[in-house]
Amino acid sequence: MKAVCWMGTEKVTVENVPDPKILNPRDAIVRITSTCICGSDLHLYNGLIPTMEQGDILGHEFMGEVVEVGGAIDREKLKVGDRVVVPFTIACGRCFFCQRQLWSCCDNSNPNYWIAEQMMGYSPSGLFGYTHMMGGYAGGQAQYARVPYADVGPLKLPEGVPDEKLVFLSDIFPTGYMGAENCDIKPGDTVAIWGCGPVGQFAIRSAFMLGAERVIAIDRFDYRLRLAAQAGAEIINYEEVDDVVQTLKDMTANIGPDACMDAVGMEAHDHSFMYLVDRTKQAMKIETDRPIVLRQCIQACRKGGTVSVPGVYAGFVDKLPMGAYMNKGLAMKTGQTHMMRYMKPLLERVEKGDIDPSFVVSHRPSINQAPEMYKIFRDKQEHCTKVVLDPWADGAAAA
């Protein structure tokens, strides 16, 4: 089959690889019909997250049709022919954490638990198409994928709704939604959201769904800010203001946003001096992540407010304003998305027509174009907001 492989920093190729096999009794094999490039794949593309290996298959946002199931799968739950969307976090459904709905903290799904344990104390769940620290599972930017614990993760989908409306249930829609839920929104609240990429876009819409009075969206690309404004957000282009924190003060009568969301993560940009310092440290590998947005969130948030962090961080950050965080009595909520909490309710919202997630798609190329698309998406060319790859388009099917 064809698969998008990570071959080194900024080196992604489409390779012919063996088809996936069932390895465990609760596995299933899915024939993929749509698969996306995620902003968090770009951290891997840029070589910033350790424990990638040459030849790893990328991709963690995919959907398709079940073509094979393992012996221990209850056919009532999943059978060949089912149309499913697969969550990017892998969860066993039976451990302490899964039973408390903390799906992305599953205790059993990471075969390389001990590597993550070295760095984080305990390991979160395994992820598709990510680092070996996170399990090293082959990903879904391919024609087929092996899905472990297939009786827990995949959500069965109705026929007749196009892929573009459903595929984002695999990650970014629930991730944006959980980011908004973590803002602990009360009536009258103002939520400031840094980053208007796909997760930010879903977070903006989710914040309104959850009752936010105002959403202020912050980015530097006009095409993304326009999309945010279409959802009803007020916008700040941070390259056009002197100081984001001051601008937010001015916009909120000097009380500050009730909640601040970092939907950017470890590769944030800014025009400040600190940006250059962080960028240099990251290049020298003495700091893994650039917490520029996180710092601004903590500074800007009103006293007693909430900082929500759906943006991905990998390792260590410097100069976090802990004094402000402590003295202002802030709370921080974060985590990889507890996917299985959100997929079904959000599918219902899509079916009811509350939201059409396909608004975010800008490119729908064949899998063969994945290498160029990584670059285009990373460099924000062609007003690229979201890439959905078709694994079977133009000749790919012949492979």
Add this chain to the structure above:
Amino acid sequence: MNQVAGLLVRDADTVSGDAGSFQRWAALIGGGSLALVGLTRRSKSGVAMAAAGGLLAYVGATADRIPRVIVASSSVLVNCSPQEAYQFWRNFENLPLFMRHLESVSVSGDKRTTWIALGPLGTRITWDAEIVTERANEVIEWQALPGSRLRVDGSVEFRSAPANRGTIIQAMMRFRPPSGGVGRAVAKIFGKYPNFVMRQDLRRFKALVETGEIPTTEGQTHGPRSLKIAVLRLADPDRPLRPESRITEVLNALRRIA
């Protein structure tokens, strides 16, 4: 018990293997020269030769340290009842399912067991043991039979965690390796961090009992690997090197590069 285990491991004396010293010097000298020849070649095969030589020399230099006592001890919280955990463990033939360094445990009679462990490069170490203490759903203790070349004993306790949080399992195995080959093999199995080995085993036990399987990516599909990765995979501290294990992967990677 953990404290004791830590002390024992840290302070364990080392005895040098008399029979091993010839092999050790041979490995050191042979490996060193291979590395030198490899380095002067300035080619890809030269680099491989140097790496192999370096490894051989390293193994030679470190081969003879056998601690007097090796204790591997750890604990885990499993989402099951003490009965389930106890029953799974009490069937000793299940142990190799989650203890990677065991090839098999066979049960003869109610209390007797024969253990076969995998040493370095697929060598096998065998001992007989019997259960010496047993309280259903609480504790099992076992010991190598008197006269066994390898003195080994172990125990496992099962306790209910509060508020229906499952079962806390505390397991320990203690080896008193003899000098010579068997002792070296046992020392190799547990390496520098015997508690790590036990923690990994218990983690797999937990996965098996909770989910019915052990998570794995072994054998999954992937794109072309590099030689570096193939070699790193062989050096995985969590897996014993079996004769059939992924040396083929290294050879395939070599072939691709050559």
